[in-house]
Amino acid sequence: MNSTVDKHIDGVISAELLKQLAYNEKMAELGRISAGIVHELNAPLSVITSAAQMILRETEVPEFVREMVARISSEAQRLSHMTRGLLTFGRQEEESGETDVNLAIDFVLDFLTYEAARRGVTALRSLDYHLPFVRMDGNMLKQILLNLIMNSLQAMEEGGGKLLVESIATTGGEIGIVIADTGPGIPEDALAKIFQPYFTTKRPGEGTGLGLFVTKTLVENMGGRIEVKSKLGEGTTFRVTFKAEEEGS
Numbered sequence: 001m002n003s004t005v006d007k008h009i010d011g012v013i014s015a016e017l018l019k020q021l022a023y024n025e026k027m028a029e030l031g032r033i034s035a036g037i038v039h040e041l042n043a044p045l046s047v048i049t050s051a052a053q054m055i056l057r058e059t060e061v062p063e064f065v066r067e068m069v070a071r072i073s074s075e076a077q078r079l080s081h082m083t084r085g086l087l088t089f090g091r092q093e094e095e096s097g098e099t100d101v102n103l104a105i106d107f108v109l110d111f112l113t114y115e116a117a118r119r120g121v122t123a124l125r126s127l128d129y130h131l132p133f134v135r136m137d138g139n140m141l142k143q144i145l146l147n148l149i150m151n152s153l154q155a156m157e158e159g160g161g162k163l164l165v166e167s168i169a170t171t172g173g174e175i176g177i178v179i180a181d182t183g184p185g186i187p188e189d190a191l192a193k194i195f196q197p198y199f200t201t202k203r204p205g206e207g208t209g210l211g212l213f214v215t216k217t218l219v220e221n222m223g224g225r226i227e228v229k230s231k232l233g234e235g236t237t238f239r240v241t242f243k244a245e246e247e248g249s
């Protein structure tokens with residue numbers, strides 16, 4: 001591991017690699033700081049929620065006040081749901097056990113609501129609620145979804161579009177997750193390289209070119225596979241497939 005890094009630092013791409021490592025380190029540090037801030041948000045949010053609940057329990061509250069306080073309460077609950085989700089997602093230790101794939105999709109899509117809205121992208125989900133649970137690290141699944149969905153949103157940076165995330169239980173005892181966008185599509189020569197480390201068409205700071213490499217490696221380490229179909233001018237579809245749990249195991 002160190003020897004490869006040393007070799008690169010001595011070699012031609014040293015400056016580039018060093019820039020990349022420095023950037024990654026900055027982002028990791030930023031992540032750790034944000035975790036603290038997110039944690040700090042929890043206390044005031046629960047004060048807001050419980051104060052709102054106390055007001056709502058009063059009998060002499062005018063109807064419009066009741067409505068406003070109910071909104072304050074539900075927004076505060078939504079935020080605290082999100083901060084708790086973020087804290088669990090940020091943890092590094094394994095979250096293995098029975099994972100609800102639909103919940104992971106919901107979390108990532110809710111988390112990216114703003115990212116979709118600011119690009120004018122309509123995000124739709126079509127979830128199969130009969131999906132069996134899968135034994136896997138839930139945080140890794142979220143990381144996989146986050147990269148695939150973020151890639152789609154970034155591809156639809158201009159002009160908006162549609163994103164559909166689907167979960168499907170196949171007859172062959174597998175679980176499929178499909179992420180389809182109406183973005184510009186991927187040219188054939190690029191399609192052959194997208195899973196290679198450091199392949200990116202984005203500007204520095206917007207992409208590292210490591211997302212799909214990491215995603216594919218995670219999927220395969222979890223016993224799954226990833227496929228892509230893309231058509232220029234029409235869009236791109238990624239499909240991730242995992243084995244479902246054996247009945248009773």
Ligand SMILES: Nc1ncnc2c1ncn2[C@@H]1O[C@H](COP(=O)(O)OP(=O)(O)O)[C@@H](O)[C@H]1O
Binds near residue numbers: 183202
């Ligand atoms: N949904 C998509 N639509 C169009 N191009 C995509 C899509 N997903 C990935 N790509 C292409 O694959 C490249 C590699 O993606 P990735 O490995 O996640 O790295 P990054 O997002 O940092 O560029 C992207 O730069 C982009 O050119």
Ligand SMILES: [Mg+2]
Binds near residue numbers: 147150
């Ligand atoms: Mg990416």
